[in-house]
Amino acid sequence: EADIYQTPRYLVIGTGKKITLECSQTMGHDKMYWYQQDPGMELHLIHYSYGVNSTEKGDLSSESTVSRIRTEHFPLTLESARPSHTSQYLCASSGGTLNTEAFFGQGTRLTVV
Amino acid sequence: RKEVEQDPGPFNVPEGATVAFNCTYSNSASQSFFWYRQDCRKEPKLLMSVYSSGNEDGRFTAQLNRASQYISLLIRDSKLSDSATYLCVVNMRGGSYIPTFGRGTSLIVHP
Numbered sequence: 001e002a003d004i005y006q007t008p009r010y011l012v013i014g015t016g017k018k019i020t021l022e023c024s025q026t027m028g029h030d031k032m033y034w035y036q037q038d039p040g041m042e043l044h045l046i047h048y049s050y051g052v053n054s055t056e057k058g059d060l061s062s063e064s065t066v067s068r069i070r071t072e073h074f075p076l077t078l079e080s081a082r083p084s085h086t087s088q089y090l091c092a093s094s095g096g097t098l099n100t101e102a103f104f105g106q107g108t109r110l111t112v113v
Numbered sequence: 114r115k116e117v118e119q120d121p122g123p124f125n126v127p128e129g130a131t132v133a134f135n136c137t138y139s140n141s142a143s144q145s146f147f148w149y150r151q152d153c154r155k156e157p158k159l160l161m162s163v164y165s166s167g168n169e170d171g172r173f174t175a176q177l178n179r180a181s182q183y184i185s186l187l188i189r190d191s192k193l194s195d196s197a198t199y200l201c202v203v204n205m206r207g208g209s210y211i212p213t214f215g216r217g218t219s220l221i222v223h224p
Contacts, residue, residue, distance in 0.1 A: 033212065042216035043157070043200075058211075090156055094212065101147050102202075102212040104156035 003027050006091050006105035013081055013112055021076045021108045023091030032074040033102065035090045036060060043090065049074055081112040114139055117203050119215035126222055130191045134218045136184040136201030145204035146177055148186045150197045151217065157200055160186075191222045 004025040013019055025032065030051045035043040035058075045058030049068040063085070064078050074093075078085055088109050092102040118137045126132050138146075146163035161168065163175040163184055174187040184201055201215040 031211075035214075039154070043214045045211065045213075048211055088154075092212070100145075101159045101162065104158070107156050109154075 004091065004093055004103050004105045006089075006108050008108060009106060010109050011111070013110070015080075015082055015112055017081050019078050019081055019110070021078075021089055021091075021110070023074045023076070023105055024072050025074075025093045025103070025105075026072060027093060027095070027103070028071065029093035029095050029103075030071065031094045032068065033092045033094075034058075034064075034066060034074070034076050035092065036062070037088045037090060037107075039088075047076065081110075083112045086110060086112050115215075116140060116205075116213045117201055117215035119201050119218050121216055121218060123219035123221050126191055126220070128191055128193060128222055128224055130222075131187065131189045132191060132220065133188075134186045134199055134201075134220075136186075136215055138182050138184070138201075138203045138205075138213075140203070140205045141179075141182060143182075143203045143205035145210075146175075146184050147202040147204075147212075148173075148175055148184075149200040149202055149214075151200055152197050157214075160199070188220075191220075193222050193224065196220055196222045 007022045032049045034047040037043045044060035046062040047066040090107045091105040094102040148160040149157040150160045151157040167176045172189045176185045198217040200217045
């Protein structure tokens with residue numbers, strides 16, 4: 001069982017609110033990722049990090065921001081939520097070597113009303 | 114062109130059937146390959162890694178063809194519980210080692 005946790009699991013929030021989705025892993029992985037996935041659709045990489053103080057934007061244009069102050073923690077923040085942000089957000093991490101797989105948290109299902 | 118391409122399906126097969134999924138990737142420098150399984154509204158989970166010589170795990174067999182940049186997954190004796198989306202994953206995006214996912218192939222196994 002992977003030791004990567006996301007909170008909250010479900011969130012319904014009003015337009016314009018600021019939200020932070022939490023992601024923590026206890027595996028000591030350097031690399032962490034955020035993916036966005038709509039129902040029945042593919043995963044889109046929105047942010048990634050190679051380690052502390054390293055963050056990069058992914059393929060999908062996103063109005064979210066991330067931080068990596070500690071190895072185990074990779075929160076994602078939306079400053080002003082909009083209905084278009086409604087989606088599932090999946091956090092993942094992987095170890096330092098090339099051939100290690102990514103482990104996923106259970107996801108946060110966000111609904112902006 | 115997408116970095117990882119898969120036929121989305123769905124593949125609709127009876128129990129006991131053998132089914133094969135294919136995946137192509139665009140970056141010839143890719144080194145690591147995986148198949149993940151994703152159930153409806155759940156997170157992806159590793160099914161198996163894919164090794165150059167091919168590898169088998171019970172009813173599942175994965176193959177890699179580097180020359181053609183092609184990965185396959187064969188499922189023998191399909192079970193109802195195999196119904197899921199199968200994601201092909203390549204650990205390369207541009208020059209970075211980042212898990213890059215195909216859009217997935219949907220499998221429905223019926224009685």
